[in-house]
Amino acid sequence: MKQIVVISGKGGTGKTMLLSSFAALAKNKVLVDCDVDASNLHLMLDPKRLKKELFFGGKKAHINKNKCVSCGLCKKLCRYGAITEDLKIDEFLCEGCGFCKEACEYSAIEMKDNLSGEWYVSSSKYGPFVHARLRPAEESSGKxxxxxxxxxxxxxxxxxxxxxxxxxxxxxxxxxxxxxTGADTALIVTEPTLSGMHDMERATEITEHFKIPSKVVINKSDINPDNTKSIEAACEKKGIEVIGRIPFSESIVRSLVARTPPILGDSADIKQAICEIWEKIQ
Amino acid sequence: MIVSIASGKGGTGKTTVAVNLAALLGDVQFLDCDVEEPNAHIFLKPSIGKTDLATVLFPYFDKTKCVFCGKCSGACQYNAIAVLPANIAFFEHMCHGCGVCTYVCPEGAVTEREKEIGRILSGSAGKINFIGGRMNSGEILSAMLIKTMKELIDPSRTVLIDAPPGTSCQFVSAVHGSDYCILVSEPTPFGVNDFLLAAEALEKLKIPYGLVLNRADIGNDEIRDICARKNIRILMEIPFDMEIARLYSVGEMFLEKMPQYKEKFKAMFEIISEITKK
Known part of the structure; x- marks a missing residue:
């Protein structure tokens, strides 16, 4: 079994476009959307939900006003600025560490489980699909x-x-x-812009840090050919193979709007470019 | 006035809108709070006068004083400490630096040391006061770095915050306390989906917001229909333009080369100023 994870550093470079195309190409696979706070892969897969589970990511502090004597110790100790001037918990800043509860001499604070999202197992025409939805403004996405x-x-x-x-x-x-964690290959999707290049550099620091073999795809490769060359040179220096270049194409935009993987779109060039990438990454 | 620029989905044009607005207004304080992948400096090209280390306090366990009572591991909510009959193990990458272990230790065996999580660069680009955060790779405490950066906000000035993508803790840290949030999206199914998630988060946070529709002529009208139905203001539309894309790719601000957009940005900022005055 091989685990392939598509990352990018910079957002909007084409991760989901590419992964959804792999979904249509690959046989015998399970799909998983690890972007749990702004997930998009489900939009391309038209999933039928088979199972739903609630996810409790952590706890949040609650102050019992009947027991609180307004001494302000909790506010002084909290390192996240999560206790307001009038001694209320700002649930958006509370990290659930429980320091306030431990310190309160009047037992006025309790920690309550926090529903931070839900996750699903679905079927799709491209195979089983596991995905999630973190509730907006929640934390614990890593868990x-x-x-x-x-x-x-x-x-x-x-x-x-x-x-x-x-x-x-x-x-x-x-x-x-x-x-x-546990990936066999990280596929980094970048674009030939200074931002894309800067962010790819930071993304490769992470894959190197965790010793995960990585490969690079340059999307919209024709919008700045000089930058594309610089990316190729930088990757060669790091010993990272550039396994594909996908030109800018309105066909991809049309596919995304139609919610279909671009590999099934109307451009032969795009199909060929993505097929070659899949061949190389297998 | 604090205005943050966010999006939900990455790559929709947050930084483009933020840096061009900053350049147009001139006299602003600019915080690049996308500390994992900061890009605003590429366009604003600030001269950096000062680099500060951003640190958090992390526990240090003195095994000669520790009696292995387990109070610290019992109090830790992040499973960062394991206490065995005659040993103690600390998993640094799980630690959030909250300090509770130090507080509950009856033996004084847990002290704290500063640990670097990133850097904060301060400088200027013309009249713009630039503050950029840069998280060290392998770190998880980006929200703490953003919080430290925001302590540098000068409330007497117009403050622009370039937020990270997503709708979770880092996004919240960046936009929390803003008077207004500009959400930047595009009229594609991905753009619509993530815009609605970010909007939901801002409603929870009670921050007023409006939409900048970037690459407005690609895709379809779904996002406009939703905005009309939900009474969300569309602040500005920017069409797809190869010249804007090219200027972006080389790190240039398009407003300088394409002044026809200046009036649109000015009008947008006037709308925001009006709304936040109320």
Whole structure:
């Protein structure tokens, strides 16, 4: 079983476009969307939900006003600025550490489980699909990602599947690290803009840090050929193979609007470019 | 006035809108709070006068004083400490630096040391006061870095915050306390989906917001219909333009080369100023 995770550093470079195309190409796979706070892969797969589970990611502090004597110790100790001037919990800043509860001499604070999202196992025309929805403005996305990846792995083992194909989140922080855990290959999708190049550089620092073999795809490769060359040179220096270049194409936009993987779209060039990438990554 | 620029989905044009607005207004404080993948400096090209280390306090366990009572591991909500009959193990990457273990230790065996999580660059680009955060790779505490950066906000000025993508904790840290949030999206199914998630988060946070529709002529009208139905203001539309894409690719601000857009940006900022005055 091989686990392939698509990441990018910079958002909007084409992760989901590419992963959904792999979904249409690959045989014997389970799909998983690790971008749990702004997930998009479901839009391309038209999933039928088979199972839904609630996800409690952590706890939040609650102050019992009947017991509170307004001493302000909790506010002084909280390192997240989560206790307001009038001694209320700002639930958006509370990290659920429980320091306030431990410190309160009047037992006025209790920690309550916090429903931070839900996750699903679905069927799709391209195979089983595990995905999630973090409730907006919630935390613990790393834990939720770890949970759905475990589910995808269980399905892959149960059904004897060859691939786990994971769509990753942007950035290089906790959700990306959770997505990369256990990956056999990280596929980094970049674009020939200074921002895309800068962010790819940071993304490769993460894959190197976790010693995950990575490969690069340059999307919209023709919008700045000089920058595309610079990316190729930078990758060669790092010993990272550039396994594909996808030109800018309105055909991809049309596919996304029609919610179909671009590999099934109307451009032969795009089809060929993506097929070659899939051949090389297998 | 604090205005944040966010999006839900990545790559819709947050930084493009933020840096061009900053350049147009001139006298602003600009915070690049996308600390995982900061890009605003590529366009604003600030001269950096000062680099500060951003640190959090992390526990240090003195095994000669520890009696292995397990109070610290009992209090830790992140499973970062394991206490065995005659040993103690600390998993640094799980630690959120909250300090509860130090507080509950009856033996004084847990002290704290500063740990670097990233850097904060301060400088200027013309009249713009630039503050950029840069998280160290392999770190998870981006929300703490953003919080430290925001302590540098000068409330007497117009403050623009370039937020990270997504709708979770880092996004919340960046936009929390803003008077207004500009959401940037595009008229594709991905753009619509993520715009609605970000809008839901802002409604929870009670931050007023409007939409900048970028690459407005690709895709379909779904996002416009939703905005009309939900009474969400569309602040500005920017069409897809290869010249804007090309200027972006080389790190240039398109407003300088394409002044026909200046009036649109000015009008947008006037609308926001009006709304936040109320």
């Amino acid at each position: 939720l990602i770890a949970r759905i990846k475990q589910e995808a792995k269980d399905i892959a083992i149960r059904d004897g599947l060859d691939y786990i194909l994971a769509d990753g989140p942007p950035g290089i922080g906790c959700p990306v690290m959770a997505s990369l």
